[in-house]
Amino acid sequence: MTTADVVIIGGGIVGASVAWHLTEAGCHNVLIVERETHQGKGSTGKSMGGVRAQFATKPNIQMSLYSIPFYAAFEERLGHPSGYRAQGYLFVATLPKHLEYLELNQKLQKSLGLTQARMMSCEEIAGTVPQLRCDDVLGGSFCSTDGFIDPYSVMVGFTARACEQGATIWRSTEVTAIHRDGSTIAGVETTRGRVNTPTVVNAGGPWATEVAALAGVPLPVEPMRRMLVPTEPFDGVSHEVPMVVDMSTGFHFRPESLGFLLAWNDPEEKMGFNPNFDPAFIEKVLTLAAERVPCFENLAVNPKRAWAGLYEMSPDHHAIIGPVPEVKGLFCANGFSGHGAMHAPATGKMVADLIVRGKTSVVDEVEVLSPARFAKGELLHETAVL
Numbered sequence: 001m002t003t004a005d006v007v008i009i010g011g012g013i014v015g016a017s018v019a020w021h022l023t024e025a026g027c028h029n030v031l032i033v034e035r036e037t038h039q040g041k042g043s044t045g046k047s048m049g050g051v052r053a054q055f056a057t058k059p060n061i062q063m064s065l066y067s068i069p070f071y072a073a074f075e076e077r078l079g080h081p082s083g084y085r086a087q088g089y090l091f092v093a094t095l096p097k098h099l100e101y102l103e104l105n106q107k108l109q110k111s112l113g114l115t116q117a118r119m120m121s122c123e124e125i126a127g128t129v130p131q132l133r134c135d136d137v138l139g140g141s142f143c144s145t146d147g148f149i150d151p152y153s154v155m156v157g158f159t160a161r162a163c164e165q166g167a168t169i170w171r172s173t174e175v176t177a178i179h180r181d182g183s184t185i186a187g188v189e190t191t192r193g194r195v196n197t198p199t200v201v202n203a204g205g206p207w208a209t210e211v212a213a214l215a216g217v218p219l220p221v222e223p224m225r226r227m228l229v230p231t232e233p234f235d236g237v238s239h240e241v242p243m244v245v246d247m248s249t250g251f252h253f254r255p256e257s258l259g260f261l262l263a264w265n266d267p268e269e270k271m272g273f274n275p276n277f278d279p280a281f282i283e284k285v286l287t288l289a290a291e292r293v294p295c296f297e298n299l300a301v302n303p304k305r306a307w308a309g310l311y312e313m314s315p316d317h318h319a320i321i322g323p324v325p326e327v328k329g330l331f332c333a334n335g336f337s338g339h340g341a342m343h344a345p346a347t348g349k350m351v352a353d354l355i356v357r358g359k360t361s362v363v364d365e366v367e368v369l370s371p372a373r374f375a376k377g378e379l380l381h382e383t384a385v386l
């Protein structure tokens, strides 16, 4: 019979980060169980890789304040590239209410120690991305340490170093049951047999609710499709531009390879496991692109290169992190609502801290992210969801 100090269900970027942070904290007998033949087939391999600290709430800002410097030092620390590129995020406002919202957020960000975020005038925005149509732009906000990472590379780096430090990963292995001894975790059943353990981490991404159900507990995480459209090579806009977010429509884009990666969160998208890319999305996103960046009307797209993946939505669009009150030894690392790649380092540190020491200082009040908040009706409110 196999035993492990901690079993992590799910080998995406979050499970891998939890594993590495546990081994760093001195907990080496860690087992990651991943049902796919290789890692990254969940949300991690589909991500846009954006990282930002420009959020509207304290826990999200504080998780970014741990994660972004971590990504900047990733290669030095783990000897593996994170792909971090500090090209910034530029939020572009065309409505007074959006500008006020950015100003308000920036006050909170600065009070928490984010020094690089600043407001930008319309003229400065036009200077930063000269191809942007700015006739209706009132201003915006920019943070130079925001940018992009390569989530797949980060996941590989975390996993490799965790395994060097004692962790094990079982691929092509599904967790089919979570065993409890009364209200305490006793082990997991896998397609490779039983593993005894006192501690289980749910890192199941969009499948987190199904994983929680194996332990007999509810978890309000729902999958929602997101689609991305990469363009063919295009040099009509500089490849040094930030992630640009047009707040009037939600359209956003960033440089990717020799072209650009186009994104838009269709408000008509329904919750559910729909992994299929809808070709009609291409015209929608190209229309929004050309409205904000007129020369984007010349973009070429190969529909075969576009893809869809799943966000793991929580009811208040914040991560669900911490112990499950009803089941001793069960921990959540779930519900990132589209921010799991950028917040993976903070999540790994927080979950490892909570398992090993029972507390964490990554965020001031980790309880606000607890799975218990839903039953208590104490939801958080984040309006800047991309």
Ligand SMILES: Cc1cc2nc3c(=O)[nH]c(=O)nc-3n(C[C@H](O)[C@H](O)[C@H](O)COP(=O)(O)OP(=O)(O)OC[C@H]3O[C@@H](n4cnc5c(N)ncnc54)[C@H](O)[C@@H]3O)c2cc1C
Pocket (backbone or CB within 6 Å): 009, 010, 011, 012, 013, 014, 015, 033, 034, 035, 036, 039, 040, 041, 042, 043, 044, 045, 046, 047, 048, 049, 050, 051, 151, 173, 174, 175, 176, 203, 204, 205, 206, 207, 211, 226, 227, 228, 308, 309, 310, 311, 312, 333, 336, 337, 338, 339, 340, 341, 342, 343
């Ligand atoms: C199109 C798109 C764009 C995105 N853009 C961004 C972005 O710009 N920035 C950002 O921060 N985030 C972004 N995200 C979100 C981000 O990708 C996710 O939040 C993150 O990858 C979640 O990682 P994870 O490890 O929790 O989940 P996953 O990568 O989905 O990993 C979960 C794993 O659990 C495994 N699993 C599930 N159940 C079982 C079981 N019973 N037994 C064994 N294994 C199991 C699955 O096979 C899977 O590999 C984006 C997501 C999508 C889809």
